[in-house]
Amino acid sequence: MPLELVFYGHPALRTKGKRIEKFDSSLATFAGEMLDLMHAHDGCGLAAHQVGRPLEIAVIDPTVSRKERPSRAWRNGEDLPIESLSPLILINPTITPIGTKISYQSEGCLSIPGLIEKVSRPARVQISYQTLQGEYQEIQAEGLLARAAMHEVDHLHGILFIDHLSAPELQEYQELLTTLARENKLE
Numbered sequence: 001m002p003l004e005l006v007f008y009g010h011p012a013l014r015t016k017g018k019r020i021e022k023f024d025s026s027l028a029t030f031a032g033e034m035l036d037l038m039h040a041h042d043g044c045g046l047a048a049h050q051v052g053r054p055l056e057i058a059v060i061d062p063t064v065s066r067k068e069r070p071s072r073a074w075r076n077g078e079d080l081p082i083e084s085l086s087p088l089i090l091i092n093p094t095i096t097p098i099g100t101k102i103s104y105q106s107e108g109c110l111s112i113p114g115l116i117e118k119v120s121r122p123a124r125v126q127i128s129y130q131t132l133q134g135e136y137q138e139i140q141a142e143g144l145l146a147r148a149a150m151h152e153v154d155h156l157h158g159i160l161f162i163d164h165l166s167a168p169e170l171q172e173y174q175e176l177l178t179t180l181a182r183e184n185k186l187e
């Protein structure tokens with residue numbers, strides 16, 4: 001059965017993801033299907049929660065809209081070509097901010113259509129994760145890649161980007177969110 005997006009109100013989006021222990025071919029197939037779905041919706045990131053499966057895996061493509069939203073990545077002080085991280089598959093990832101610089105940029109989410117708002121996040125981060133083969137990796141990033149990774153890792157913990165908005169900002173979208181929640185909660 002093809003993967004389908006789930007939307008705000010679906011309980012999977014508020015569930016803490018299960019750690020991935022098995023690095024087999026079905027995991028690789030799942031990641032490939034997630035990437036296809038993400039690209040079909042012009043997204044730059046997608047978490048397993050967004051297809052109704054709360055697992056600690058997310059996919060990112062930092063080359064989507066790279067002109068308007070550039071990224072930089074490096075490992076042990078050496079720059080990594082962004083193409084080498086297209087796609088980037090994050091399994092059991094964790095994120096640690098580097099320094100105290102903050103970035104304030106627009107964000108949206110395929111699971112919350114119609115809502116785009118600016119969110120404050122650390123500008124530079126270290127991303128630690130496992131690959132589809134189970135290997136441990138660490139990269140450092142800023143720009144869209146850093147933001148997308150933080151957004152996706154939030155998803156894996158049941159956190160949505162709107163949780164970072166202030167109460168007055170959220171108030172503006174209350175009607176949209178109430179409608180989405182009504183349409184998507186499971187009976």
Ligand SMILES: [Zn+2]
Pocket residue numbers: 108109110111151155
């Ligand atoms: Zn999202």
